Amino acid sequence: xAEASLDDWEETVFRYGRATRDRPAEVLLYDLSTDxxxxxxxVHRHRSASxxxxxxxxxxxxxxxxxxxxxxLDDRPAVRRWARTARLAADEAGDSQTRSxxxxxxxxxxxxxxxxxxxxxxxxxxxxxxAKTPTAGAALAAALQARAYAxxxxxxxxxxxxxxxxxxxxxxxxxxxVPSAFGYTEAQLRFHQGSALxxxxxxxxxxxxxxxxxxxxxxxxxxxWAMTRLDRARCLCLxxxxxxxxxxxxxxxxxxxxxxxQARGIITLRGNELFxxxxxxxxxxxxARNLREVLMLTSESKxxxxx
Numbered sequence: 538x539a540e541a542s543l544d545d546w547e548e549t550v551f552r553y554g555r556a557t558r559d560r561p562a563e564v565l566l567y568d569l570s571t572d573x574x575x576x577x578x579x580v581h582r583h584r585s586a587s588x589x590x591x592x593x594x595x596x597x598x599x600x601x602x603x604x605x606x607x608x609x610l611d612d613r614p615a616v617r618r619w620a621r622t623a624r625l626a627a628d629e630a631g632d633s634q635t636r637s638x639x640x641x642x643x644x645x646x647x648x649x650x651x652x653x654x655x656x657x658x659x660x661x662x663x664x665x666x667x668a669k670t671p672t673a674g675a676a677l678a679a680a681l682q683a684r685a686y687a688x689x690x691x692x693x694x695x696x697x698x699x700x701x702x703x704x705x706x707x708x709x710x711x712x713x714x715v716p717s718a719f720g721y722t723e724a725q726l727r728f729h730q731g732s733a734l735x736x737x738x739x740x741x742x743x744x745x746x747x748x749x750x751x752x753x754x755x756x757x758x759x760x761x762w763a764m765t766r767l768d769r770a771r772c773l774c775l776x777x778x779x780x781x782x783x784x785x786x787x788x789x790x791x792x793x794x795x796x797x798x799q800a801r802g803i804i805t806l807r808g809n810e811l812f813x814x815x816x817x818x819x820x821x822x823x824x825a826r827n828l829r830e831v832l833m834l835t836s837e838s839k840x841x842x843x844x
Contacts, residue, residue, distance in 0.1 A: 550598045554717040559757030561798040562609040597626035601639040608646045610802040616646035637666040638674035644681045653685045671708035673721040680729035687736035724753035728761045740772040766791040767807045785824035800835040
């Protein structure tokens with residue numbers, strides 16, 4: 538296979554990595570599926586061991602992007618299938634950094650599926666694969682561990698994992714710092730930090746992290762922007778001086794500013810979690826009813842269940 542063709546495949550997958558930040562998952566899914574089919578044909582046409590290794594690494598990366606895309610769409614069975622494909626391809630490619638990265642994507646899927654223990658285990662494997670080498674996959678894995686620990690109410694473990702993510706991030710360079718599924722930036726860390734601290738109900742510290750995340754968030758990065766704002770709304774409901782109606786209006790405004798394809802999946806899931814977390818007196822507020830009506834537009838069942 539011509540060197541230029543291999544280079545083109547590697548550039549294609551990194552373009553997809555950047556596109557995950559600002560393209561709706563439904564749109565990305567169609568394009569990824571089309572190119573994966575062509576990539577499969579290219580693998581079968583190879584004649585060189587070195588070419589096959591490079592194509593297999595690209596296959597692992599594209600499969601990891603499929604895993605991430607289905608995670609955003611909250612399609613849990615598809616996440617598991619593509620996570621397995623990505624792991625097998627990364628093993629075949631013999632690339633520890635790629636294996637660490639695909640395991641981090643799998644951990645993402647387990648986290649959003651509510652399987653926190655599995656998310657912790659897979660994230661730890663993602664960190665162990667690269668040992669002490671600072672990689673984007675290791676930074677993401679540590680941040681995901683922090684979020685899983687926080688969801689379980691484990692304060693010290695959460696802060697330890699956040700500290701590790703911060704340490705790895707401080708040593709990343711070059712393409713590892715590009716806003717992309719293959720990179721990890723301070724904007725992403727602050728989003729993960731704010732999410733974890735929200736779960737711990739450390740509202741003031743969470744709001745500080747969210748301020749920084751929103752300041753750094755790229756204009757088109759609608760997922761992290763919306764998720765951070767929904768976490769902010771939850772924090773504003775928690776602080777003693779908070780105005781629940783204003784917080785819920787803020788959440789409703791966030792969701793209403795997104796297109797339907799953008800809001801589907803984990804963003805709607807987070808909005809539903811916010812609604813269900815409200816105490817009964819807040820669920821009776823007009824602002825809560827408005828939030829529920831907006832959520833119904835992109836909820837799969839077209840219904841937001843009362844807690």
